[in-house]
Amino acid sequence: MTTGDISKRKAAEAAIAEVTSGMLVGLGTGSTAAFAISGLGRRIAEEGLTITAAGTSLATEAAARAAGIPFLAFDDLAAVDLCIDGADEIDPLFRAIKGGGGAMLREKIVASAATRMICIVDASKPVETLSRALPIEVLSFARAYVEGAIRCLGGDPVIRPAPSDQGNLLIDCAFGPIVDPEGLARTLDAIPGLLGHGLFLSEIDALYIGDETSVARRERHD
Numbered sequence: 001m002t003t004g005d006i007s008k009r010k011a012a013e014a015a016i017a018e019v020t021s022g023m024l025v026g027l028g029t030g031s032t033a034a035f036a037i038s039g040l041g042r043r044i045a046e047e048g049l050t051i052t053a054a055g056t057s058l059a060t061e062a063a064a065r066a067a068g069i070p071f072l073a074f075d076d077l078a079a080v081d082l083c084i085d086g087a088d089e090i091d092p093l094f095r096a097i098k099g100g101g102g103a104m105l106r107e108k109i110v111a112s113a114a115t116r117m118i119c120i121v122d123a124s125k126p127v128e129t130l131s132r133a134l135p136i137e138v139l140s141f142a143r144a145y146v147e148g149a150i151r152c153l154g155g156d157p158v159i160r161p162a163p164s165d166q167g168n169l170l171i172d173c174a175f176g177p178i179v180d181p182e183g184l185a186r187t188l189d190a191i192p193g194l195l196g197h198g199l200f201l202s203e204i205d206a207l208y209i210g211d212e213t214s215v216a217r218r219e220r221h222d
């Protein structure tokens with residue numbers, strides 16, 4: 001296991017300690033969330049933990065089922081007790097970019113439905129200013145229009161070769177340092193045909209940062 005994987009697993013293992021029987025747990029997508037999924041599967045087998053899970057991607061659903069975690073159909077999701085998910089970057093105000101794995105649309109729905117969201121990352125993810133390319137999900141019909149709108153905003157859109165789980169286009173938009181994430185999110189939310197983006201600005205309540213030997217935990221209002 002790489003150093004990064006050890007760090008991700010430490011963050012995930014600390015976060016799943018917040019899960020208690022009876023919860024409907026939102027499971028994120030990606031390599032860090034995968035450690036939370038396997039850890040919850042282990043707790044179900046070893047401790048008799050009883051939970052139901054809601055997922056954020058087809059890959060997460062498959063992993064959860066393989067780990068023995070009872071799974072709610074996507075379209076039956078209304079409210080979630082606790083969401084555990086990774087991030088690609090997160091700033092000191094708990095504003096994050098997600099969607100490196102293309103799952104940000106479902107992730108935003110699950111995070112918004114959650115009473116509490118925990119973000120789990122390794123030490124490479126915290127940044128002072130969000131700046132990695134921002135993933136967006138776009139209706140194919142709107143491709144040229146949305147690409148033009150992104151360019152007008154100063155972004156450089158690059159279409160991914162594979163579609164989203166919903167069959168839509170995934171486009172990475174490099175804006176450089178994002179100094180006003182709230183303003184950018186409002187603008188993106190208003191573009192017709194743009195179905196979702198990876199800016200998570202208010203959803204995250206707690207952050208677990210793992211490294212090789214320890215986990216730092218922060219609450220939003222620390």
Ligand SMILES: O=C[C@H](O)[C@H](O)[C@H](O)COP(=O)(O)O
Binds near residue numbers: 028085086098
């Ligand atoms: O679409 C993917 C998700 O937003 C992931 O949570 C994010 O990309 C972080 O993934 P990882 O834990 O693999 O770095």
